[in-house]
Amino acid sequence: MDEGRKIGExxxxxxxxxxxxxxxxxxxxxxxxVRQHEIRAIIGPNGAxxxxxxxxxxxxxxxxxxxxxxxxxxxxxxxxYEAAKSxxxxxxxxxxxxxxxxxxxxxxxxxxxxxxxxxxxxxxYWGPAQREEIAHRRKVEEIIDFLEIQHIRKTPVxxxxxxxxKRVELARALAAEPSILLLDEPMAGMNVxxxxxxxxxxxxxxxxxxxxxxxxxxxxxxxxxxxxxxVVLDYGRKIADGTPDEVRSNQDVIDAYLGVAx
Amino acid sequence: xxFFFEVLIAGLLSGVMYALVALGYxxxxxxxxxxxxxxxxMVFFAALTTAGLVDSGLSxxxxxxxxxxxxVVLGLLTEKFVLRPLVAQHEITLFMATIxxxxxxxxxxxxxxxxxxxxxxxxxxxVPLEWLLESANIAVSxxxxxxxxxxxVLVTLLAIFFSKTKIGRALRAVAxxxxxxxSIGIPLQHIWGIVWAVAGFVALVAGLLWGxxxxxxxxxxxxxxxxxxxxxxxxxxxxxxAIVGGLIIGASEKLAEVYLGPYVGGGIxxxxxxxxxxxxxxxxxxxxxxERIIRRI
Amino acid sequence: xxxxxSGQFKATYAEDSEIFPIRQDKIGIxxxxxxAFLGIPLLAKTGFLSDYAFTAILTxxxxxxxxxxxxxxLTGYAGQLSLGTAAFMAVGAFASYNFMxxxxxxxxxVAFILGGLCAAAVGIIFGLPSIxxxxxxxxxxxxxxxxxxxxCLTKVGWFTNYSSSGVITAQKIMMFxxxxxxxxxxxxxxxxxxxxxxxxxxxxxxxxxxxxxxxIRDMDMAAEVIGFRPVRTKLMAFAVSSFYxxxxxxxxxxxxxxxVEPEGxxxxxxxxxxxxxxxxxxxxILGSFLGSAFIVLLPILLNMFTHFLDSSIGVDVxxxxxxxxxxxxxxxxxxxxxxxxxxxxxxxxQIGKEKLRLWPFPH
Ligand SMILES: Nc1ncnc2c1ncn2[C@@H]1O[C@H](COP(=O)(O)OP(=O)(O)OP(=O)(O)O)[C@@H](O)[C@H]1O
Ligand SMILES: [Mg+2]
Numbered sequence: 001m002d003e004g005r006k007i008g009e010x011x012x013x014x015x016x017x018x019x020x021x022x023x024x025x026x027x028x029x030x031x032x033x034v035r036q037h038e039i040r041a042i043i044g045p046n047g048a049x050x051x052x053x054x055x056x057x058x059x060x061x062x063x064x065x066x067x068x069x070x071x072x073x074x075x076x077x078x079x080x081y082e083a084a085k086s087x088x089x090x091x092x093x094x095x096x097x098x099x100x101x102x103x104x105x106x107x108x109x110x111x112x113x114x115x116x117x118x119x120x121x122x123x124x125y126w127g128p129a130q131r132e133e134i135a136h137r138r139k140v141e142e143i144i145d146f147l148e149i150q151h152i153r154k155t156p157v158x159x160x161x162x163x164x165x166k167r168v169e170l171a172r173a174l175a176a177e178p179s180i181l182l183l184d185e186p187m188a189g190m191n192v193x194x195x196x197x198x199x200x201x202x203x204x205x206x207x208x209x210x211x212x213x214x215x216x217x218x219x220x221x222x223x224x225x226x227x228x229x230x231v232v233l234d235y236g237r238k239i240a241d242g243t244p245d246e247v248r249s250n251q252d253v254i255d256a257y258l259g260v261a262x
Numbered sequence: 263x264x265f266f267f268e269v270l271i272a273g274l275l276s277g278v279m280y281a282l283v284a285l286g287y288x289x290x291x292x293x294x295x296x297x298x299x300x301x302x303x304m305v306f307f308a309a310l311t312t313a314g315l316v317d318s319g320l321s322x323x324x325x326x327x328x329x330x331x332x333x334v335v336l337g338l339l340t341e342k343f344v345l346r347p348l349v350a351q352h353e354i355t356l357f358m359a360t361i362x363x364x365x366x367x368x369x370x371x372x373x374x375x376x377x378x379x380x381x382x383x384x385x386x387x388x389v390p391l392e393w394l395l396e397s398a399n400i401a402v403s404x405x406x407x408x409x410x411x412x413x414x415v416l417v418t419l420l421a422i423f424f425s426k427t428k429i430g431r432a433l434r435a436v437a438x439x440x441x442x443x444x445s446i447g448i449p450l451q452h453i454w455g456i457v458w459a460v461a462g463f464v465a466l467v468a469g470l471l472w473g474x475x476x477x478x479x480x481x482x483x484x485x486x487x488x489x490x491x492x493x494x495x496x497x498x499x500x501x502x503x504a505i506v507g508g509l510i511i512g513a514s515e516k517l518a519e520v521y522l523g524p525y526v527g528g529g530i531x532x533x534x535x536x537x538x539x540x541x542x543x544x545x546x547x548x549x550x551x552x553e554r555i556i557r558r559i
Numbered sequence: 560x561x562x563x564x565s566g567q568f569k570a571t572y573a574e575d576s577e578i579f580p581i582r583q584d585k586i587g588i589x590x591x592x593x594x595a596f597l598g599i600p601l602l603a604k605t606g607f608l609s610d611y612a613f614t615a616i617l618t619x620x621x622x623x624x625x626x627x628x629x630x631x632x633l634t635g636y637a638g639q640l641s642l643g644t645a646a647f648m649a650v651g652a653f654a655s656y657n658f659m660x661x662x663x664x665x666x667x668x669v670a671f672i673l674g675g676l677c678a679a680a681v682g683i684i685f686g687l688p689s690i691x692x693x694x695x696x697x698x699x700x701x702x703x704x705x706x707x708x709x710x711c712l713t714k715v716g717w718f719t720n721y722s723s724s725g726v727i728t729a730q731k732i733m734m735f736x737x738x739x740x741x742x743x744x745x746x747x748x749x750x751x752x753x754x755x756x757x758x759x760x761x762x763x764x765x766x767x768x769x770x771x772x773x774x775i776r777d778m779d780m781a782a783e784v785i786g787f788r789p790v791r792t793k794l795m796a797f798a799v800s801s802f803y804x805x806x807x808x809x810x811x812x813x814x815x816x817x818x819v820e821p822e823g824x825x826x827x828x829x830x831x832x833x834x835x836x837x838x839x840x841x842x843x844i845l846g847s848f849l850g851s852a853f854i855v856l857l858p859i860l861l862n863m864f865t866h867f868l869d870s871s872i873g874v875d876v877x878x879x880x881x882x883x884x885x886x887x888x889x890x891x892x893x894x895x896x897x898x899x900x901x902x903x904x905x906x907x908x909q910i911g912k913e914k915l916r917l918w919p920f921p922h
Contacts, residue, residue, distance in 0.1 A: 369886030512812025536703035
């Protein structure tokens with residue numbers, strides 16, 4: 001299963017995306033693409049528009065201008081349901097788990113689009129409904145093993161420490177067996193050890209499952225280590241795009257990060 | 263046409279009174295993010311206490327200040343024992359707590375004063391205005407006019423209080439951001455205390471006016487239910503919204519009752535404002551003047 | 560010592576996903592069902608339980624539990640606060656009545672189900688605003704349901720079969736040639752319906768529908784992003800919830816009161832059921848039952864207490880004051896629970912079980 005590392009065709013292409021909130025230009029004329037199986041990082045200072053970019057990709061925000069080409073289909077904007085259905089999963093900068101549910105239930109929600117049972121069968125919990133539930137449970141247990149969170153299976157997520165919550169959120173996204181995984185600062189607020197674990201998981205997902213990953217991260221060390229290509233945003237504009245080495249030596253990027261006045 | 267104007271004016275006049283009650287909600291909501299369902303119970307409590315005191319031999323001039331004291335105490339106790347322990351809870355939890363408070367206050371009022379209907383006489387007669395009747399042949403109740411005059415004055419004063427005074431601005435700061443208000447040294451508890459006291463005062467005035475008009479009885483608590491559509495229409499955070507919303511609801515409900523009611527069997531006043539507000543809500547979820555809610559993730 | 564799951568290993572996910580995975584819970588439920596279906600009837604036969612126990616306590620307790628269960632699905636699981644529960648009950652009651660009245664040979668159970676379905680349809684219509692609005696805006700909107708439905712049932716004579724007082728008399732509950740006309744047989748009838756529906760509800764909340772409701776409740780944006788459709792999910796919650804309330808309303812008319820009028824399903828009843836879930840436990844099936852028991856028993860206990868005051872120390876509490884005090888106690892209990900234990904009695908029960916799990920060695 002090492003076909004994962006063979007970077008393939010462009011599967012997601014964003015063209016001239018502009019997004020405004022009232023007077024705020026969150027994104028201005030941004031274009032970049034994502035290739036199959038790659039780890040694509042988005043970096044930039046606070047408020048640069050990184051999260052907004054992910055929100056555009058999976059339809060949470062609708063850009064005023066631009067075009068999104070995903071799996072060969074051209075769209076002006078995405079629809080969240082459609083995005084989920086066509087294999088885009090994500091995690092959020094501020095953890096968006098379902099606080100009142102257990103870890104297991106949270107991850108099970110990630111499989112909802114793959115469930116065929118309806119509420120009547122569910123209510124009877126009989127025959128096909130039961131078999132389906134158990135089949136999905138099995139799949140979810142694989143993910144639980146993979147992310148090493150067996151011990152907290154039945155814990156309500158609200159009671160977990162931050163680092164573990166981030167991991168559960170990743171598990172929920174993985175449960176959908178996505179073809180693109182959008183990760184919004186998956187390592188923010190973690191200690192070194194937790195970061196290492198998270199890095200390992202991301203690399204494993206990419207490597208073993210062949211999942212394409214779009215990653216927002218502030219830790220430059222991590223970004224430079226694990227990503228194939230990096231796009232840099234500043235004040236809603238794209239200022240650089242390329243391999244980690246290219247980006248690292250780009251003068252605009254250095255200025256942006258050192259806070260040179262514009 | 264005269265009849266139309268009569269209905270319209272009567273509607274607008276009761277609209278002012280709705281606005282007054284609605285304002286009680288807006289005050290508390292703006293300052294503490296609590297939707298105080300108990301406002302109607304407070305109206306009832308105030309009216310019943312005044313009427314009870316008057317019936318036990320006090321003059322109106324003594325009964326009203328005494329009731330005011332009771333309302334302030336009630337407000338402060340509510341703040342201390344209900345809202346403070348629930349601070350930072352989900353708004354729905356707070357809302358349900360105020361439903362509990364509604365039952366408590368209604369029970370308390372009746373435990374003290376009994377459940378009988380009482381009359382309250384403010385010395386204003388409920389007769390048609392003569393000059394208007396003679397000159398334009400339009401019957402408008404003198405009581406309604408004076409009552410809504412009082413309500414209008416109060417509403418204006420509160421609006422000024424909110425936008426011009428230091429406390430008013432502090433209130434707004436609290437509403438916008440509790441944390442920020444704390445950090446610039448506004449003592450939250452004082453603010454909330456004041457707000458509840460003011461809301462108590464508003465309830466008192468509303469209680470006196472409504473009580474004098476319709477009798478002091480349990481049905482007074484339903485005034486609060488009238489104020490809800492006003493809030494939906496005007497937005498929970500807007501003083502002008504409460505006023506305009508009150509007028510719209512008051513007028514349209516009376517007109518609907520008179521012109522639409524006969525076709526459907528009457529008694530539509532109970533739900534018509536809600537349906538109107540609801541339809542409006544579907545079009546503009548933040549109300550007439552409410553601030554647009556931007557959802558973030 | 561006794562309530563402990565150690566030594567009970569689950570070898571398959573099927574076992575681990577059972578409705579009551581812990582053996583002691585299974586036994587507990589079996590005991591409760593045995594008491595409800597066998598123990599109580601035995602006590603009744605031997606004369607230990609009077610008619611009063613059935614008509615004033617057990618039957619209403621079960622019916623209110625069902626209504627609370629319905630509201631809990633909507634408010635506790637799907638997070639949509641509703642103040643219109645009684646209206647949905649009314650739809651269920653009056654629709655069942657009309658199905659029985661107007662269709663010859665209509666089996667009573669089918670009439671109840673149809674009544675529930677009518678309530679579900681009404682629930683969907685009045686749930687539509689939930690697509691755009693949330694929180695107490697929605698709560699206020701559900702008041703529209705409450706007022707409109709009661710008005711409609713009062714004004715449109717057809718619903719009450721043109722009864723001049725607006726009061727309807729529910730038909731007899733007959734099944735397979737047997738008439739449920741004693742308080743005892745009505746109890747058994749209600750118990751069966753409620754048990755089955757509680758089981759179905761439990762199954763729903765632990766499978767995909769239930770998870771979709773809770774997801775929308777806890778974080779609607781995230782729920783949407785992983786593929787739950789908010790509109791469908793919310794309306795489904797309204798429909799299922801209203802179905803439960805509708806059936807509860809039908810039972811309320813047929814097995815509890817016998818005669819009802821639209822005004823009987825007023826806002827006060829809606830609040831009462833809301834109180835049940837707050838006290839019992841928001842988002843808990845068990846809590847619906849605990850809360851219902853609490854609210855049904857509280858006035859009876861208060862009543863006994865005032866009698867006790869009267870007979871022992873001669874303090875005579877006038878009935879007007881007693882009912883006012885009842886209101887105050889209700890209100891205070893709500894506030895108390897919201898402050899001290901927002902998850903209600905069900906949570907207390909849970910905590911008790913966790914303690915018991917460690918007992919008698921606390922560590
Ligand atoms: N829902 C919204 N409404 C209004 N403005 C928004 C909204 N979402 C984002 N913005 C604005 O868009 C800009 C970009 O925000 P965004 O969250 O995308 O930045 P970011 O790069 O993710 O920053 P950070 O590193 O802090 O997460 C900011 O100015 C922000 O205030
Ligand atoms: Mg961000």
